[in-house]
Amino acid sequence: MKTEIRFSGLGGQGIITAAVILGRAAALYAGKHVVQTQSYGPEARGGASASAVIISDEPIYYPKVTNPDIYAIMSEEAYKKYGSSAPSDALMLIDPGFVSSRPSCKYYEVPATASAKEKLGKTVFANVVMLGGILEATKVVSYEALEKAVLDSVPKGTEEANKKALEIGREIIRSQQK
Numbered sequence: 001m002k003t004e005i006r007f008s009g010l011g012g013q014g015i016i017t018a019a020v021i022l023g024r025a026a027a028l029y030a031g032k033h034v035v036q037t038q039s040y041g042p043e044a045r046g047g048a049s050a051s052a053v054i055i056s057d058e059p060i061y062y063p064k065v066t067n068p069d070i071y072a073i074m075s076e077e078a079y080k081k082y083g084s085s086a087p088s089d090a091l092m093l094i095d096p097g098f099v100s101s102r103p104s105c106k107y108y109e110v111p112a113t114a115s116a117k118e119k120l121g122k123t124v125f126a127n128v129v130m131l132g133g134i135l136e137a138t139k140v141v142s143y144e145a146l147e148k149a150v151l152d153s154v155p156k157g158t159e160e161a162n163k164k165a166l167e168i169g170r171e172i173i174r175s176q177q178k
Contacts, residue, residue, distance in 0.1 A: 002056040003140050004065040007130075008082045009074030009098070011049045013113075014127030018072070019051035021131060021149045022141070026055040028152075029145035035063040048077060055140060070138055072130050073099055074112065093133050095126070108137055108176050115168050125165040128154075132169020143170075 005022065009015045016038045023036040038051040052065035071092040073083045079094065079101045086092055092107040097114045112129035116122060128150060135146050147166060154162045 002054065002058070002060075003070065003138075004068045005053045005055070005070040005072070005134070005140070006050065006065055006068040006082055007052070007072045007074075008048075008050040008078035009095075010077070013049065013074050014124070015049040015074065016051045017153065018127040018131050019053045021128075021153045022134070022146070023053045023055070024152065025141045025145040025149035026053070029148050030141045032056060032141075033058065033060050035060045037063060037065070048081065050078065050082060070134065070140070071103075072134060074126070074130065076100055079103075091137060093130060093137060095130070108133060108173055110169060110172050112169065115172065116165060119168055120161050120165060122161075125161060128162050128165035129169040129172070132166035132171075133173050134169075135166070136170040136173035 007015045007019045019036050023034045026032040027034040033056045035054045054060050071083050071086055073079045074095045075098045079099050086103050086105045088105050090105040092103045092105055093110045095112045096109040097111055110130055110133040112126040113123050116125040116129050150162050151159050
């Protein structure tokens with residue numbers, strides 16, 4: 001099985017880091033084939049940012065995401081550029097604090113930025129909150145694989161806060177699935 005995931009938002013939101021962490025979880029801890037790509041505007045912060053991950057049981061011969069199955073969108077600009085044409089069978093996770101549009105496909109509202117600030121005191125954890133949401137909504141990798149990849153990737157001293165961020169994202173999705 002092959003899954004294509006596109007992360008998009010603004011520079012500084014951890015869009016690329018989230019894709020790298022998910023790719024690491026799939027490749028190193030789930031034994032999958034993975035390709036991760038990224039693009040961003042010339043501005044380091046605030047410019048358009050996108051990253052994509054392909055996770056597959058088989059070798060991947062074309063490294064570009066062509067038809068995402070899953071979208072994680074963290075800005076209105078990113079929605080307009082990448083999400084507005086999502087097919088009806090896609091799944092989208094949007095941060096409602098930054099995205100006012102709503103897709104025609106199935107979607108979850110994941111207030112990643114607001115939740116990170118409210119529950120962890122810093123918006124820097126928003127990307128990991130979104131990863132927790134993706135995990136709970138899709139089961140694209142196991143919790144154990146994603147947790148290991150997060151802990152491998154985050155600065156020392158932030159491990160517990162990042163584990164909490166993963167759990168916050170999972171709980172947001174659980175509350176919408178009831």
